[in-house]
């Protein structure tokens with residue numbers, strides 16, 4: 018092992034270390050808590066998808082949530098027990114918000130599921146080992162919890178010159194990595210060699226701060242024992258040497274360019290905790306279900322490091338470390354520089370929780386009030402990312418997002434060095450965090466608005482194209498009908514034209530011309546089809562022109578027509594089958610059909626009339642409303658119109674309700690089925706009417722609430738509408754009843 | 764006399780040459796559309812709600828380029844007004860209350876068991892964010908919904924609600940610090956005493 022050169026990085030500070038407190042006691046092993054809370058979203062990226070249901074029994078190490086997308090990871094049961102809930106619980110997040118968590122009640126038996134190590138990993142393909150790591154839920158345990166498989170795959174972009182293991186642990190108070198190195202030195206070295214096997218870097222370096230002599234000694238001993246090629250580089254203690262970019266600069270002298278990742282310059286960085294987790298996953302087949310966390314702060318009587326199951330509530334650990342409630346002033350997750358305050362001690366430990374700091378008042382006094390920036394430049398000297406913090410503050414305050422971005426705000430690692438040295442005690446980092454999230458929001462909004470614009474334009478283009486097509490068809494039809502008119506004059510009346518003329522012809526037609534049943538039925542079917550087509554076209558047109566009132570009526574007709582058509586077709590099929598060679602004269606069906614067609618037709622016409630009349634009523638109602646709003650003088654006239662229109666609509670309805678006094682008596686079966694059809698459509702219609710009436714009452718009620726002046730008229734309207742509703746409902750009830758009856762009888 | 768004619772002749776030749784260059788440049792570097800309208804349109808939120816009084820964001824962008832006030836877009840709010848003011852180099856003015864107020868981001872949600880499948884909402888939605896067919900239950904694709912409100916009114920059975928997009932751990936963002944606080948402006952002891960006496 019040769020001694021390597023150590024470079025240096027710009028800025029940095031030397032805050033009080035406060036590391037010894039938590040190193041007095043050996044690694045603790047807290048008891049099982051009453052319940053373990055496992056947030057589905059443990060780190061950046063999408064939340065995992067639960068694989069278990071409430072009430073399931075799970076074994077220790079069994080997967081309970083699967084990854085969902087690129088930046089997500091698997092989650093495993095930290096102990097055996099029962100899933101008692103999947104619900105929203107407070108999570109460790111600076112917002113103090115809740116998120117979906119799986120709650121596991123331990124049974125205390127700690128029964129392991131079957132472990133699946135990869136003993137022959139050296140023979141396997143790197144991608145296979147990496148996917149095994151992903152299955153074991155391994156994520157970066159140093160910072161944001163970036164899934165390890167993603168990082169390792171990213172490292173294949175370019176041949177690696179350096180593989181750096183981050184053991185610097187520069188943040189004050191935290192000693193969890195230090196403890197991990199002391200406790201699991203061998204595992205760490207094996208884990209590093211495993212990762213090195215996967216990424217094949219030219220040089221493997223462990224970077225460690227010189228304030229961890231015991232860990233350095235232990236590592237040196239193991240590395241010599243194993244005769245390892247891994248280089249151990251001791252760097253001077255300076256915050257934040259543990260930042261990924263800073264450590265890279267310390268060890269290699271290279272700077273990661275702004276906006277790029279270490280992998281872009283052929284460097285991979287991994288935390289010691291991740292290496293140990295990788296070792297356990299491959300050699301032992303153990304998923305990531307526990308970690309070492311530092312419990313420290315003056316409010317604890319027994320500060321120490323603990324090996325803790327994921328999901329253990331913070332309160333349980335505080336009790337284990339003998340918390341003095343009265344002393345506690347602030348509870349912090351992470352260290353004093355980069356951590357955030359917790360609102361509640363009920364939040365659980367997740368894969369990235371490296372420290373819980375229970376500080377008393379003296380340790381972390383409330384921040385002094387912010388003063389104006391005096392442009393002293395101290396922040397600039399402290400910034401390890403060589404930024405201009407005071408400039409960034411200026412842009413953040415004035416929300417000049419573009420300029421802030423231009424000054425490389427996104428290179429800020431939020432280390433807090435600038436806030437630490439600022440004599441005006443400006444919470445600079447909080448400004449930057451706010452500005453960063455504003456920029457991210459703005460970017461997201463831009464993406465969304467682009468999408469909306471695209472969709473809007475696509476819709477417009479489609480509508481324009483449809484309108485053009487319609488116009489072209491209309492023109493073509495016009496021409497066609499013109500030439501046809503010329504033709505029909507010369508030839509005999511066409512029996513097979515598809516439009517209204519055919520309809521009329523067949524209706525008024527005297528029977529003798531066509532005697533054959535099947536022929537007749539065929540014509541009927543053809544007529545029905547063309548009628549259906551026409552109705553559908555009308556419907557589309559109505560939808561395009563947004564003639565909203567007509568649409569539902571038309572839809573009703575379309576479905577009616579469809580049913581009638583189906584019926585006709587079945588009859589046709591029957592007729593063809595039953596008497597393929599039937600003589601023309603002896604067909605009772607024939608007369609039935611003939612009788613039915615005009616009856617159906619009359620009925621339909623009445624219905625369309627009724628629908629149109631109703632639409633007219635609606636239109637007049639609208640006009641009336643507008644007139645009332647504007648207090649126009651023609652209100653009375655419009656009211657009169659409305660009454661007339663309503664009367665007409667009612668009359669038509671009546672005609673419709675007891676249809677066809679003129680309908681000639683028909684044979685039993687078709688009549689029944691026709692009646693049933695009719696009933697069904699009426700029921701549907703009434704249902705819609707009921708819904709409409711309800712909605713109308715709602716709207717009126719709203720209006721009543723908003724404008725108490727015309728309370729009288731509105732409440733009258735409401736009464737009327739309610740009456741309508743009651744009527745419609747009773748009608749609906751009777752209709753449904755009669756429908757039942759008729760079905761039974763038929 | 765000759766010099767005068769010569770001068771005139773040279774000027775004529777020059778003007779022909781430059782005219783030719785300019786004419787060529789006009790054809791060669793011709794820009795389709797109105798770039799300023801595009802830039803304005805890019806700043807508008809594309810909600811297509813029509814609250815500005817125009818049938819969509821682009822028509823309002825055109826209107827702005829023709830001199831309409833920049834404060835008629837409630838969904839964009841003050842941020843959009845600021846961006847427009849920066850672009851057009853005019854003063855940022857407060858939102859015109861006649862066109863509505865800035866609200867939190869919302870999405871439409873259809874109470875699906877009440878929907879009668881009339882398709883009216885589909886026709887109203889400017890961004891095709893509603894899925895359904897005649898007489899079938901309809902639903903809103905939340906990710907595509909711009910929260911423009913236009914589908915609420917046409918629904919005959921009032922089964923569409925506008926719901927606030929709540930704050931979750933994923934879309935939460937840090938607060939802006941208070942800034943230089945009032946008490947710290949009075950950090951000199953004598954200032955503080957005047958404040959107390961007031």
Ligand code: SF4
Nearest residue numbers: 390391393394396439
């Ligand atoms: S250290 Fe504070 S006061 Fe000094 S320049 Fe930076 S922000 Fe301003």
Ligand code: SF4
Nearest residue numbers: 400429430432433435
């Ligand atoms: S918080 Fe950002 S700006 Fe401040 S010192 Fe750290 S990297 Fe520099």
Ligand code: SF4
Nearest residue numbers: 888908909911912914
């Ligand atoms: S679903 Fe409704 S609120 Fe959403 S974009 Fe469409 S019309 Fe607007």
Ligand code: SF4
Nearest residue numbers: 878879881882884918
């Ligand atoms: S307007 Fe209302 S009832 Fe009609 S389809 Fe849309 S949600 Fe359903």
